[in-house]
Amino acid sequence: MDLELQKFKADFFKALAHPLRIRILELLSEGxxxxxxxxxxIGAEGSSVSQQLSVLRAKNIVYGTKEGNRVLYSLRDPMIIDLLQIARQIFNNHLIDAITMLDKFNGDGGKDEEVQN
Structure with missing residues (x-):
């Protein structure tokens, strides 16, 4: 059972492992x-957006509802919004750690404004 759950999680994260798919999810989190x-x-080709939506649909992350001759896409689970926010927080934490490390490496806390000739 644990192996099946781990495989599900790995497949789920693989489906998220594309910048355009992440952007699509961010936009769908708004409605x-x-x-x-x-x-x-997004400013991307329609075919590439459709291709990425197809991947997200196949993994049951989004779903489409037919409205006339258009399909309206939605997040299947609103917890995706929380997941994206947590991922952003993790990224911000890593960024803060990297900045702190650079400041320590420079030995000036990032306050060195002298211009050397």
Missing amino acids: DKNVNELQTL
Whole structure:
């Protein structure tokens, strides 16, 4: 059972492992959108947005609802929003650690403003 759960988690994170898919999820966390809206907001080709939505649909991360001749995409689980926020916090923590390390390496706490000739 644990191996199945670990495989599910690995497959889930693989589905998230693309910058365009992350951006799509961030936009869908603001509300449901169709491909044209996503394409406009992202500034990417419609085919690449559709391709990434297909991956997210296959992993049950998003779903589409037909509205006339358009499909409106939504997050399957609102906890994806929390996951994206936590990932951002982890990134910020790593960034803060890197800045602190650079400040220590420079030995000036980042306050060295002298220009050397």
